[in-house]
Amino acid sequence: MKLTGAQILWECLVREGVEVIFGIGGGAVIHLFDALPQYPIRFVLVRHEQAAAHAADGYARATGKVGVCIATSGPGATNLVTGIATAYMDSSPVVAITGQVPTPVIGTDAFQETDITGITLPITKHNYLVTRVEDLPRVVKEAFHIARTGRPGPVLIDIAKDVQFQETGFSYPDQVHLPGLRLDFSDDENVQAAADLLRQARKPLILAGHGVILSGAGRELRALAERAQIPVATTLLGISAFPESHPLSLGMAGMHGFYHVNQAIQEADVLLAVGMRFDDRVTGSPSRFAPNAQIIHADIDQAEIGKNIRPAIAIVGDAREVLSKLLQLVPPATHPEWLAQIGQWREESETDNPLNENHDGHPLPQYVVRQIWEVTQGNATIVSDVGQNQMWEAQYYIHDRFNSLISSGGLGTMGFALPASIGVQIGRPHETVWVVAGDGGFQMTIQELATVVQENLPVKMAILNNGFLGMVRQWQELFFNRHYSGTRLLGPDFARVAEAYGIPGFTVREKDQVTPILRRAMEIPGPALIDFHIHSEENVYPMVAPGRAISEMIRRNSYQTV
Amino acid sequence: MRHTLVAMVEDQPGVLNRIASLFRKRNYNIESLAVGHSETPGISRMTFVVEGDDRVIEQVQKQLYKLVNVIEVWDVTRMPAVVRELALVRVGCPPEQRGEVTELVHLFRARVVDVAPDSLIVEITGTEDKVDALLGLLKPYGIQEVIRTGRVAMVRGNHRSSEPTVSSPQ
Numbered sequence: 001m002k003l004t005g006a007q008i009l010w011e012c013l014v015r016e017g018v019e020v021i022f023g024i025g026g027g028a029v030i031h032l033f034d035a036l037p038q039y040p041i042r043f044v045l046v047r048h049e050q051a052a053a054h055a056a057d058g059y060a061r062a063t064g065k066v067g068v069c070i071a072t073s074g075p076g077a078t079n080l081v082t083g084i085a086t087a088y089m090d091s092s093p094v095v096a097i098t099g100q101v102p103t104p105v106i107g108t109d110a111f112q113e114t115d116i117t118g119i120t121l122p123i124t125k126h127n128y129l130v131t132r133v134e135d136l137p138r139v140v141k142e143a144f145h146i147a148r149t150g151r152p153g154p155v156l157i158d159i160a161k162d163v164q165f166q167e168t169g170f171s172y173p174d175q176v177h178l179p180g181l182r183l184d185f186s187d188d189e190n191v192q193a194a195a196d197l198l199r200q201a202r203k204p205l206i207l208a209g210h211g212v213i214l215s216g217a218g219r220e221l222r223a224l225a226e227r228a229q230i231p232v233a234t235t236l237l238g239i240s241a242f243p244e245s246h247p248l249s250l251g252m253a254g255m256h257g258f259y260h261v262n263q264a265i266q267e268a269d270v271l272l273a274v275g276m277r278f279d280d281r282v283t284g285s286p287s288r289f290a291p292n293a294q295i296i297h298a299d300i301d302q303a304e305i306g307k308n309i310r311p312a313i314a315i316v317g318d319a320r321e322v323l324s325k326l327l328q329l330v331p332p333a334t335h336p337e338w339l340a341q342i343g344q345w346r347e348e349s350e351t352d353n354p355l356n357e358n359h360d361g362h363p364l365p366q367y368v369v370r371q372i373w374e375v376t377q378g379n380a381t382i383v384s385d386v387g388q389n390q391m392w393e394a395q396y397y398i399h400d401r402f403n404s405l406i407s408s409g410g411l412g413t414m415g416f417a418l419p420a421s422i423g424v425q426i427g428r429p430h431e432t433v434w435v436v437a438g439d440g441g442f443q444m445t446i447q448e449l450a451t452v453v454q455e456n457l458p459v460k461m462a463i464l465n466n467g468f469l470g471m472v473r474q475w476q477e478l479f480f481n482r483h484y485s486g487t488r489l490l491g492p493d494f495a496r497v498a499e500a501y502g503i504p505g506f507t508v509r510e511k512d513q514v515t516p517i518l519r520r521a522m523e524i525p526g527p528a529l530i531d532f533h534i535h536s537e538e539n540v541y542p543m544v545a546p547g548r549a550i551s552e553m554i555r556r557n558s559y560q561t562v
Numbered sequence: 563m564r565h566t567l568v569a570m571v572e573d574q575p576g577v578l579n580r581i582a583s584l585f586r587k588r589n590y591n592i593e594s595l596a597v598g599h600s601e602t603p604g605i606s607r608m609t610f611v612v613e614g615d616d617r618v619i620e621q622v623q624k625q626l627y628k629l630v631n632v633i634e635v636w637d638v639t640r641m642p643a644v645v646r647e648l649a650l651v652r653v654g655c656p657p658e659q660r661g662e663v664t665e666l667v668h669l670f671r672a673r674v675v676d677v678a679p680d681s682l683i684v685e686i687t688g689t690e691d692k693v694d695a696l697l698g699l700l701k702p703y704g705i706q707e708v709i710r711t712g713r714v715a716m717v718r719g720n721h722r723s724s725e726p727t728v729s730s731p732q
């Protein structure tokens with residue numbers, strides 16, 4: 001029996017276990033949409049293709065499965081670009097499907113033609129242009145394989161319109177033949193050498209990144225840390241790889257890492273960096289990063305080894321495998337002095353903690369975040385946006401549940417949170433999902449409130465509204481003499497906007513309203529939005545100025561003198 | 563330092579584009595690139611000359627290796643290898659100078675492959691230095707056109723090349 005290209009595509013997706021796709025149709029995918037309802041795949045109509053890519057990305061991060069989005073040729077495809085780049089920077093397995101103009105007119109600047117494979121070359125792990133229906137099953141098979149194998153990432157499949165209605169016999173390959181895609185694992189010698197270093201360490205430290213979450217290595221990480229009593233710091237995307245209320249947990253490191261975290265990194269004698277890539281937001285000045293440490297770098301992508309930081313020992317491999325091997329080789333140990341020292345630094349950090357301050361009037365954003373933690377009992381999955389809100393969330397929500405923070409780290413894409421939360425909530429239908437966003441970023445994809453309603457998703461939304469592009473304003477305050485150029489932001493009445501979409505909306509202007517309104521939002525079975533009018537010039541502290549060592553921080557209480 | 567890298571790549575549409583895109587995106591300095599079929603059907607062989615310190619070259623190899631269509635990568639710079647380039651040179655040459663030019667050409671074991679009333683085409687194979695030297699000597703006669711293929715390299719001895727330099731992580 002012959003099937004059309006459109007049918008073949010969906011047959012393949014069903015075989016790959018795809019249950020939901022996010023997107024918007026158009027002329028170049030109309031045949032695909034025509035065939036779609038025959039298949040057990042939920043289609044989520046978003047309001048902008050960028051949101052489709054973010055939702056697929058959010059779904060992938062929340063479930064560990066490949067997220068899928070779809071768009072038409074031309075503007076549909078180009079609208080995906082920000083979302084694809086976001087997924088690429090954060091190693092998220094996404095397959096993006098786009099329609100292309102018919103084969104005979106490719107290259108003629110036909111209506112809504114755009115070279116999307118050319119455009120996405122640098123922001124995909126791989127991409128395909130399909131011009132023969134016979135190639136489609138192999139291409140789809142390979143695309144899913146590439147997206148989730150090794151270091152995950154987005155793959156784009158551009159399908160010419162005529163391919164979608166051409167017919168051919170269908171069989172789905174059960175293997176891929178990709179000689180250039182190999183999985184590397186270092187020799188056991190390197191793992192042994194790493195274990196030896198850790199055994200000899202007096203001030204060991206683990207720095208865990210997104211790779212630990214992507215490989216599902218939470219248990220192994222915890223076992224290793226507990227066995228050898230090694231404190232654990234994380235990158236932004238490593239948050240929730242290790243339970244944050246654990247005595248060995250330090251928290252997030254880097255540009256907005258707390259005093260004790262960065263201090264511990266700078267003093268450590270052995271640093272095991274696992275599933276992370278020494279991003280500049282983590283290292284500050286790389287030449288002055290962890291100056292006393294012999295660094296063990298374990299990552300699945302061997303190109304990350306030695307890219308930014310030269311390690312003493314390199315281990316190429318999946319974080320879970322590396323950690324379980326280390327677990328067998330590292331003997332139990334204690335480091336009471338080291339942990340006591342860190343304890344002292346931790347007390348020092350507390351002097352910066354705004355939650356210890358009395359305040360009234362407009363609530364402090366840190367307080368709002370901590371109250372979200374309270375009312376959700378730490379059980380929510382948080383999808384944060386980008387800017388100050390993202391950092392306050394990272395600092396003040398205590399993530400004990402594995403993989404409970406989803407955020408755009410590498411690209412830092414404002415507007416990520418709301419659309420990503422759609423994918424997260426669909427991937428975790430029984431969980432409480434909170435969006436934490438700024439008033440700027442929220443307005444970048446605010447149209448997705450309609451999708452939330454149409455799909456009946458009980459997403460809760462907290463806007464930390466400071467009337468500024470806050471993080472940029474903070475830089476202007478600290479480094480440009482308070483020259484607030486282009487950062488004052490006029491927003492709508494978000495509660496009324498929410499109501500217009502059919503979502504209960506609240507506005508909070510006083511500190512003492514924070515918790516009661518959060519509780520009300522939690523009691524509502526569907527979505528709810530709260531607009532928190534926070535102190536407009538509150539800053540994220542500590543802060544390491546770009547290019548500085550991570551120990552050179554501007555702290556909350558020392559700022560006036562800087 | 564200049565490095566010579568060899569890559570075996572799947573012969574598929576867009577591969578060259580992927581590699582060019584990678585070099586541009588990562589800001590690597592590529593001096594020459596030669597591509598052609600290899601001994602295996604469906605696999606092309608590329609030779610790159612890339613300028614950079616060891617750290618950059620290591621990154622170039624690792625990043626190349628990450629491309630799905632790239633199968634193997636070697637740095638043959640420090641291996642004993644046969645390294646060649648081919649050039650065609652059109653030199654201005656009235657009939658009375660033909661003898662002189664031809665003599666120079668022979669000194670370099672190069673060949674005259676076309677003769678026109680006022681010019682010659684010279685074909686030379688060798689290292690870049692040798693090609694440069696001949697070009698230098700031909701310059702006074704008036705070089706009208708040059709085409710150089712860029713470097714190709716093959717490791718000496720029995721092995722096809724030794725072990726790929728990045729496929730086994732250190």
Ligand SMILES: Cc1ncc(C[n+]2csc(CCOP(=O)(O)OP(=O)(O)O)c2C)c(N)n1
Binds near residue numbers: 387388440
């Ligand atoms: C799409 C995009 N545009 C611009 C930026 C640069 N940027 C980083 S943070 C920021 C301000 C964010 O303001 P807001 O969303 O209100 O959050 P806040 O920092 O106030 O919490 C900007 C403009 C970005 N990260 N992403």
